[in-house]
Amino acid sequence: MQALILAAGMGSRLGKYTQDNTKCMLRINGRTLIERALDALDGEGIRKCVIVAGYKKENLMAFLGTSYRNISIEYVINDVYHKTNNIYSLYLAREQLMADDTLLLESDLIFEERVIRDLLRNAEPTLAAVAPYESWMDGTVVQISKNNVISSVIPRKFFNYDERKSYYKTVNIYKFSKEFSRNCYVPFLDAYSKAMGSNEYYEQVLRVIATLDKNELKALILSNHRWYEIDDVQDKDIAETIFCPTAAEQFSLIGRRYGGYWRFPQMLDFCYLVNPYFPAEQMQHEMKAYFTELLTSYPSGLNVQNLLAGKLFGIEEANILTGNGAAELIRGLARLQRGKTGIIYPTFNEYPECLGEETVVPFIPADFSYTLADLILMADRCDSLVLINPDNPSGNYIPPGDLLSLLENLKSRNKRLILDESFADFCDPDAGSSVLSQDLLDRFPNLTVVKSLSKSYGIPGIRLGVLASGDRDLIAALRKEIPIWNINAFGEYFLQIIGKYQKDYAASCREIAGERKRFKALLTGCALIERVYPSQANYLLCGLARGLSARSLGEFLLDRYRIFIKDLTGKKGIPGRGWLRVAVRNRADNDTFIEKLQAAETEFRPGP
Numbered sequence: 001m002q003a004l005i006l007a008a009g010m011g012s013r014l015g016k017y018t019q020d021n022t023k024c025m026l027r028i029n030g031r032t033l034i035e036r037a038l039d040a041l042d043g044e045g046i047r048k049c050v051i052v053a054g055y056k057k058e059n060l061m062a063f064l065g066t067s068y069r070n071i072s073i074e075y076v077i078n079d080v081y082h083k084t085n086n087i088y089s090l091y092l093a094r095e096q097l098m099a100d101d102t103l104l105l106e107s108d109l110i111f112e113e114r115v116i117r118d119l120l121r122n123a124e125p126t127l128a129a130v131a132p133y134e135s136w137m138d139g140t141v142v143q144i145s146k147n148n149v150i151s152s153v154i155p156r157k158f159f160n161y162d163e164r165k166s167y168y169k170t171v172n173i174y175k176f177s178k179e180f181s182r183n184c185y186v187p188f189l190d191a192y193s194k195a196m197g198s199n200e201y202y203e204q205v206l207r208v209i210a211t212l213d214k215n216e217l218k219a220l221i222l223s224n225h226r227w228y229e230i231d232d233v234q235d236k237d238i239a240e241t242i243f244c245p246t247a248a249e250q251f252s253l254i255g256r257r258y259g260g261y262w263r264f265p266q267m268l269d270f271c272y273l274v275n276p277y278f279p280a281e282q283m284q285h286e287m288k289a290y291f292t293e294l295l296t297s298y299p300s301g302l303n304v305q306n307l308l309a310g311k312l313f314g315i316e317e318a319n320i321l322t323g324n325g326a327a328e329l330i331r332g333l334a335r336l337q338r339g340k341t342g343i344i345y346p347t348f349n350e351y352p353e354c355l356g357e358e359t360v361v362p363f364i365p366a367d368f369s370y371t372l373a374d375l376i377l378m379a380d381r382c383d384s385l386v387l388i389n390p391d392n393p394s395g396n397y398i399p400p401g402d403l404l405s406l407l408e409n410l411k412s413r414n415k416r417l418i419l420d421e422s423f424a425d426f427c428d429p430d431a432g433s434s435v436l437s438q439d440l441l442d443r444f445p446n447l448t449v450v451k452s453l454s455k456s457y458g459i460p461g462i463r464l465g466v467l468a469s470g471d472r473d474l475i476a477a478l479r480k481e482i483p484i485w486n487i488n489a490f491g492e493y494f495l496q497i498i499g500k501y502q503k504d505y506a507a508s509c510r511e512i513a514g515e516r517k518r519f520k521a522l523l524t525g526c527a528l529i530e531r532v533y534p535s536q537a538n539y540l541l542c543g544l545a546r547g548l549s550a551r552s553l554g555e556f557l558l559d560r561y562r563i564f565i566k567d568l569t570g571k572k573g574i575p576g577r578g579w580l581r582v583a584v585r586n587r588a589d590n591d592t593f594i595e596k597l598q599a600a601e602t603e604f605r606p607g608p
Contacts, residue, residue, distance in 0.1 A: 001045075001046060001100065001101045001102070001103065001120065002046065002047075002048040002049065002050065002096075002099070002100045002101070002102050002103070003041050003046050003048070003049040003050070003071075003102065003103045003104075003105065004049070004050045004051075004052070004090075004093055004096060004097060004102050004103070004104050004105075005024070005034070005037060005049060005050070005051045005052070005105055005106070005107050006052050006086050006089045006090060006104075006105075006106050006107060007022060007023070007024045007034065007051050007052060007053055007054075007060065007106075007107035008022075008052050008053055008054030008055060008057075008078040008081040008086075008089045009022075009023060009054070009055060009081060009086070009107075009108075010022075010023075010055045010081065010082065011023030011026070011055075011108065011231075013231050013232040013233075014026065014230075014231070014232060014233060014236065015233060017233070017236065020056070020059075021056050021059050021060075022053070022054075022055050022056040022057070022059065022060050022107075023107060023108050023230075024037075024060065024107035024108065025056075025059060025060060025063065026108075026230065026236065028110055028230075028236065028239050028240055028243055029240050029243060029244060029245055030245075032063075033107060033108065033109065033110060033230070034060070034063075034064065034107060035068075036110055036111075037105065037107065037109065037111075038064075038068045038069070038071060039069070039113070040111065040112075040113040040115070040116045041071060041103070041116060042068070042069045042070050042071050043113050043116075044113065044116045044117055044120055045120075046071060046103065046116075047070055047071055047072065048071065048072050048074070048100075049068075049071050049072070049073050049074070050073075050074045050075075050076060050093055050096045051064075051073060051074070051075055051076070051107075052075075052076045052077075052078055052089040052090070052092060052093050053075055053076070053077055053078070054077065054078040054079065054080075054081025054082075054089070055081050055082070057075075057077060061075060074096070076089075076092050076093045076096065077092075078092055080198075083198070083199070084198040084199055085198070085199050085200055085201055086106070086201055086202050087189070087192070087193055087198060087199075087200040087201055087202045087204070087205070088193065088198035088199075090104075090189065090202045091189060091190070091193050091198070094186045094189060094190070097176070097181045097185075097186060098178065098181045098182045098186055099178070100178055101125070101175070101176070101177050101178050102175070102176045102178070102181065103116065103119065103120075103173065103174070103175055104173070104174040104175075104176055105172060105173040105174070106172040106173075106229075108229060108230050108231065109171070109172060109173065109227065109228070109229055109230070110227065110228050110230060110239050110242075110243055111171070111173070111225070111226065111227035111228075112225060112226045112227065114225060115129060115171070115173060115222065115225050115227060116173070118220060118222075118225075119173065119175045119220055120175070122175075122220055124175075124218050124220075125175070125177035125179070125180065125216075126174075126175060126176055126177050126180040126216050126217055126218065127174065127175045127217075127218055127219065127220045128142070128150060128170055128171075128173075128174050128206070128217060128218070128219055128220070129170070129171040129172075129173040129174070129219075129220050129222055130142060130144070130150075130168035130169060130170055130171060130219045130220065130221055130222065131168060131169050131171055131221070131222045131225070131227070132167075132168055132169075132221070133164050133165075133167035133168060133169050134169070134265050135262060135263075135265070136238075136263050137169040137229075138229075138231070139169065139170065139172075139203075139229070140153060140154075140169070140170045140172075140201070140203040140206075141153075141154045141159065141167040141168060141169050141170070142154065142167070142168050142170060142206075142210070142219065143166055143167060143168070144168060144219050144221075147218070148218045148219045148220075148221065149215060149217070149218050149219075150206070150210050150215070150217045150218065150219050151210060151215075152207075152210050152211075153203060153204075153206050153207035153210050154167065155204075155207070168219060168221065170203065171222060171227055171229075172229065180216055180217075184209060184212075184216065185205065185209065188205050188208055188209060189202065189205050192204060192205050192208065224266060224562075226242055226243065228242055228243075238263055238264075240253070241253045241254060241257070241264075242264070247555040247556065247558065247559035248555050250555075250558060250559065251551070251554055251555045251558050251559075251567075254267075254558065254564055255271075255567075259272060259460070261564070264562075266562050267558075267562045267563070267564055268561075268562065268563045268564065268585070268589055268592065268593070269564050269583070270563060270564060270565045270566070270582050270583045270585065270589075270593060271564050271565055271566040271581075271583065272460070272583065273392075273423075273455050273537075273538055273539055273583050274454075274455060274458050274460055274538075274583075275426075275455065275456055275457060275458035275508055275509070275512060275538065276458065276512075276585050276586040276589070277458070277507075277508035277511045277512065277586065278457055278458040278504065278505055278508035279457065279458055279459065279494075279501065279504075280501050280504035280505075280508075282501070282504075283497065283498075283500075283501045283504070286497060287490070287493060287494070287497075290493060294489040294490050294493055295489070297489050298485070298489070299485060299487055299488055299489040299491070299492045300492055301484045301485060302321075302322065302479065302482060302483075302484050302485070302486060302487070303317070304492070305322040305486075305487045305491075305492060305495065306320055306321060306322050308322070308492065308495035308496055309321075309322045309466045309495055311495075311499070312495060312498055312499065313436055313437075313466065313468065314437065314438055315436070315437075315438050315441065315468050316438060318472050318475060318476075319438065319441050319468050319469060319470065319472060319475060320466055320467070320468045320475070321466065321467045321468075321475055321478050321479060321482065322464070322465070322466055322486075322487055322495070323464070323465040323466065323467060323482065323486065323487075324463045324464075324465070324486045324487060324491075325452065325454050325463040325464065325465045326350075326420070326422060326450050326451065326452035326454070326465030326466075326467075327350055327465070328465065328482070328486065329450060329465050329466070329467040329478070329482075330350050330351060330354055330450060331350075331354045332478050332481035332482055333354075333418070333448070333450075333467065333478065334351075334354035334355045334356075335481060336474065336477055336478065336481070337355060337359070337384065338383070339359075339382070339383030339384065340359060340360075340361050340381070340382040340383050340384075341355050341359055341360055341361065341382055341383065341384045341385070341386060341418075342360075342361045342362075342363060342378050342379065342381065342382035342384070342385045342386065343355075343360050343361070343362060343363065343386045344363045344364075344365065344370065344378070344386070344387070344388075344391065344573075345362050345363065345364045345571075345572045345573030346368075346393055346394065346568065346571045346572060346573035346574050347386075347388060347391070347392065347572075347573070348388055348392045348420070349571075351386050351388075351420075352572075361378075361381050361382045362572070362573075363378045364572075364573045365396075368391075368394035368396060368533060368541065368573075369394070369396055370396060371398070371402070372398060372402040372405055372406055375387065375398070375406055376406065376409050379409070379410060379413070379415055382415070383415060383416065384415060384416040384417070384418060385410065385415065385416070385417050385418070386418045386420070387406075387417060387418070387419050387420065388420040388422070388423075389403070389419060389420065389421060389423075389424060390423045390424065390426070390427070390535060390536040390537040391537075392422075392423065392537065392539070393539065393541050393566070393568060393571075393581040394533060394535075394541050395533055395534060395535025395536060395537050395539065395540065395541055397427065397431065397534075397535075397536040399431060399432050400432040400433075400435050401432075403419070403435050404435070404440075407440075407444045407446070407447055410446055411444055411445075411446050414446075415446065416446045416447075416448065417444075417446060417447055417448070418448045418450065419435070419447065419448065419449050419450070420449075420450045420451070421434050421435070421436060421449055421450070421451045422450070422451055422452035422455050422456060422465075423455065423456065423536070423537035423538060423539075424451075424456075424536075425456045425505075425509045426456070426509055426512045426513060426516070426536065426537050426538045427513070427536040428513050428536060429510065429513070431536055434451075435449075436449045436451065436468060440470075441468060441469065441470040442470060443470070444470050445469075445470035445471045446470065446471070447469065447470050448467065448468070448469040448470075448471070448474065449466075449467070449468045449469070450465065450466075450467050451465060451466050451467075451468075452464075452465045453465055453466065455538075456509075457494075457498070457505065458508070459494060462488070462490050462491045462494055463491065464487070464491050464494065464495070512538050512584060515584055515586070515587055515590065516535065516537075516538065516540070516584045518587075518590075519540065519584055519590045519594075520532050520535070520540055522590070522591075522594045523540060523542060523582065523594070523597075526594065526597050526598060526601070527545065527598075527601045528544060528545055528548060528553065528597060528600060528601055528604070529542050529543070529544060529545065529597075530543050530544060530545045530546065530578075531543040538583060538584045539581050539582060539583050539584060540581070540582050540584065541568075541579065541580075541581055542579070542580050542581070542582055543578060543579055544578040544579070544580065545578075546578070547578070547606065548578050548606050549569070549577045549578065549606060550565075550567040550568060550569055550577060550578055550579055550580040551567045551569050551577060552604075552606050553565070553580070553600070553604060553606075554567045554580065556600060556603075556604050557596060557597075557600065560596075560600075560603070561596040561599075563592075563593060563596055565580050565581075565582060566580055566581040566582070566583075567580055568580055568581060
């Protein structure tokens with residue numbers, strides 16, 4: 001068995017990274033792609049590798065020479081790499097391809113060694129490594145019939161996204177038997193090249209072969225194998241995250257992305273907080289039906305968005321403001337805030353960061369718990385009070401009756417309450433919920449309510465939030481801080497149609513409440529967790545067993561099981577390093593989390 005690597009291309013989409021070197025010389029976390037590929041081949045006993053070089057070939061040849069570890073290297077040169085595509089590179093190496101059983105791979109790949117191992121150990125003589133199609137993928141896709149035979153290769157122009165669940169992306173690593181290369185692939189490669197020219201892709205030959213009655217090409221379906229194809233700087237960034245050399249570095253890099261985890265579809269995100277039971281399927285279908293119109297149209301201006309948000313919550317347009325997520329509104333509010341603002345720690349960091357530490361009066365309650373009486377005492381030291389209810393990350397909850405008493409007290413002392421109700425809809429039915437109403441805003445001009453629709457309605461990709469206040473002058477001033485087109489057409493349409501789905505939304509919140517209770521009971525039974533705090537939100541604050549580090553556990557779960565949690569270490573108000581916040585996801589995901597956490601009881605070795 002030999003290997004053949006196609007490495008002639010320019011990799012121009014990588015910009016400065018390939019300006020002076022071929023793409024396979026790109027370094028990911030300090031090691032070049034070509035070294036990583038050759039290391040994997042060497043580890044599986046491959047002793048000969050043919051490399052088709054072209055662009056900056058002198059650099060590659062000087063770097064590798066004629067051998068690498070236990071592998072002898074032979075070069076085939078494509079001098080017209082700038083005029084041709086990979087079909088011509090493979091055509092130039094056709095004699096070498098027919099000389100032995102061959103692993104054929106492209107040089108812009110990063111992959112773990114077991115991809116090669118699984119190809120070699122599979123009894124089928126001719127295989128293509130494929131993976132279920134995902135949103136980040138580009139290039140050749142195939143469909144598979146029974147016995148894993150590749151039944152069709154789908155050209156890009158015939159790609160049908162409605163059928164994407166039946167598609168598999170070629171990983172661009174193949175195992176060709178010598179007989180397959182001699183009797184099938186190379187003859188078709190020769191004929192196709194002569195008929196269609198040299199500016200084509202070798203995968204087109206596979207498309208022809210897939211139509212044959214005696215098609216020998218089968219698929220090896222990769223499941224949880226790590227691999228990535230690197231075409232541009234974004235791919236490089238993602239690959240460096242996936243293939244971090246240490247669990248600690250990967251945990252840090254994932255955390256610093258602040259989302260975008262759809263690019264890591266095999267990762268379970270128990271860090272960010274989203275309603276998994278909404279939007280309802282019918283609502284999703286309705287939004288998809290008008291996708292083209294929404295994509296190609298300007299949204300309405302801010303005044304219309306405010307009318308729509310006001311309609312949803314029964315609030316007059318003069319009392320409400322729609323934001324690109326609650327974060328935009330918090331930032332605008334902070335610019336107008338005067339005096340000292342009391343904040344209960346630990347908290348959602350957006351508030352103290354936007355207000356500025358010099359204006360914040362911190363309150364750190366004992367054991368993450370506080371009551372109405374505590375809040376009234378807190379207000380003695382500040383002009384305004386920020387209350388997240390239920391609180392984040394503690395889940396502490398002040399019921400509606402106590403909130404009204406607090407508002408009366410603050411109003412009598414000319415103090416303001418900034419009430420963040422982003423998680424209030426998830427409360428148990430008998431606990432009460434939102435106090436957002438026009439009556440209360442009229443009654444309490446000192447009340448400002450912030451609400452993230454992204455979290456509660458399960459639409460973080462749209463980015464929607466609202467701010468309502470009894471102080472209309474504050475709303476008018478805030479409007480001057482917000483761009484006229486801060487909400488996109490998808491967000492506007494969501495606000496337009498959400499009224500039809502309020503029963504579905506209410507049902508989803510009840511599901512969260514029920515699942516939270518079940519999940520809390522399961523977490524309480526885990527040996528690694530000493531305490532799970534009561535919560536009325538879609539997350540649970542957990543204290544780990546004595547001496548355990550949330551950071552170390554987070555690194556372990558991400559590295560071993562691709563589960564991402566919120567490590568609270570270092571957060572103001574968090575005592576020590578043994579605290580984490582766990583999102584409440586759907587039942588299946590939560591059961592997976594419990595299963596892996598229980599497995600970690602024997603596998604996890606706590607670090608410092």
